[in-house]
Amino acid sequence: MKYLYRFLIFFFCLGLWTGCEPDESPSDAISKEIFLEGEGGSNGILFPNENTIVVYNMGLGAILDRSGKFQHRFSIRSYVFDYMITEGNQIFATGKTEDPNRLGVSAYNLNGDFLWEKFVTRGAEMVEAPTLKVQGNELILAFSSTTNEDPNALEKTIYFEAFSKNGEVLGSSDFSFKPKADFFTYHIVIESKSNFLVQGQRKIADPILDEQGILIYRFKDGRVNWETEKGGLGFSTVTSVIKSPTGDFLFVGSKQTSAWAFLLNDSGKTLWDLDQGNGTNRYWFMDAIFLGNSIHFCGFTNATPNQKETALIFSTDLAGGGGIEKIFNGTESYRHNAVGSRAQDEVIFVGTRTINNTFRADSWLLFTDGKGE
Structure with a gap:
């Protein structure tokens, strides 16, 4: 049943990816959003070179140019x-x-x-x-x-x-x-x-x-x-494991209602452990990136007035302290699923925008500066 479920999801995503043309219009160069309409959302982001971005979900991949404009699709x-x-x-x-x-x-x-x-x-x-x-x-x-x-x-x-x-x-x-x-x-x-x-x-x-x-x-x-x-x-879970520039291992995920992360050194010693949430709403970390003296986490939360799911960015120093939370405010439902960077002054988040009261899910890229702004 597990694999039948996965393949049903895949065919649903396939219909979404092939049913709509991507929205290729550029937006604000400082904090820019790119939507690939009907693409089913994206779970990962890769950078083959400075001028190419690859995003993918369980069923399909999309190749974009440097600014996020759609170029090719592979299935x-x-x-x-x-x-x-x-x-x-x-x-x-x-x-x-x-x-x-x-x-x-x-x-x-x-x-x-x-x-x-x-x-x-x-x-x-x-x-x-x-x-x-x-x-x-x-x-x-x-x-x-x-x-x-x-x-x-x-x-x-x-x-x-x-x-x-x-x-x-x-x-x-x-x-x-x-x-x-x-x-x-x-x-x-x-x-x-x-x-x-x-x-x-x-x-x-x-x-x-x-x-x-x-x-x-x-x-x-x-x-x-x-x-x-x-x-x-x-209940606790880990959604990503990232090796730090110094050889430590960062684990990100969720514990009970809070987003959760902990850092182990290469000897298995816990260097720090953090929980982020308000004790009531659901918080979840999906991915993270080390950039300079900061760690940028991404995920989602339902800490909104109507408890609609919305994207979450949380930034800390390298010791997991001084956390700054940013909750994306939008009229639809959003998730950040992955994060990447090509330079010290750029952080790119990728995820899903779900259109309310429909079955349509769009791939969503958010371009920010090196502070996640």
């Missing part, structure tokens, strides 16, 4: 877009197929033309958290699989598949370990094929046993170097 083939990166003049994407333990990997050029596609089937159960990284001349695909349903013999495996940038299969490896509890893998942060971080969430947590929901495993030289558990006794 999903045999799977959903779970993760995407750019390298040089190529776009690489990976995601799950209808088969729960089969992944697709594909490449496109910056005109949106399809270049190649490969499929990988590994693991006894549903694969999770497909992730890509280019290292040298290799395109590395990492993903996770649970290999035994018996909790007393639980084993998790992290798989690595290496390809050339032309799609040639170069080799594979895997690392198995016994976690403290069964969990869904949400993120894999790849440094190399033997150094990486795995973040997941317990499938079942028991508050009576003071079990927290977020599990983190740090691998070095192919072995678990340390592990930790984070979160409260209620």
Whole structure:
């Protein structure tokens, strides 16, 4: 049912992306908004070069020029877009197929033309958290699989598949370990094929046993170097994991009704932990970026007069302090899903505008200065 649901969402997005022409009109150069009408919203933003922007959702990608003007569209083939990166003049994407333990990997050029596609089937159960990284001349695909349903013999495996940038299969490896509890893998942060971080969430947590929901495993030289558990006794989730310029790991998401973020150093020590909210309304962090001496978080909240969902920007210093909150005021429903930057004086947020009382969702880009203004 989970994958049927994902593909129903994809076909809904496909109809939106193909049913309307993007609104290409430029706006204010200081704080500029770009809307791609009917594009179904965007979950990620990438910068192949100074003059190109790539945005994507689960079904489709759009290639924009430097100012956000629509140029090309490229579409999903045999799977959903779970993760995407750019390298040089190529776009690489990976995601799950209808088969729960089969992944697709594909490449496109910056005109949106399809270049190649490969499929990988590994693991006894549903694969999770497909992730890509280019290292040298290799395109590395990492993903996770649970290999035994018996909790007393639980084993998790992290798989690595290496390809050339032309799609040639170069080799594979895997690392198995016994976690403290069964969990869904949400993120894999790849440094190399033997150094990486795995973040997941317990499938079942028991508050009576003071079990927290977020599990983190740090691998070095192919072995678990340390592990930790984070979160409260209620529901908590992590939506993004970002490696800082100094090698720390920033986790962003939500805990109960508050937006939540915490920073771990490379030894697993908690450097700081913050909650942002008003105790009543729902707040959620989706992504973040380190820029200069600041961290800019983005997400959404329903802290509006009519509790309509609206976009959230929250900026702190590098110690997670001095927070400044900005709530986007609009007549429609908005979400920030991702954030990126091409220069110190620019922060670009990308997300979704949902038109009230309709099924239409637009991709939304907001161009701001280096302070998120």
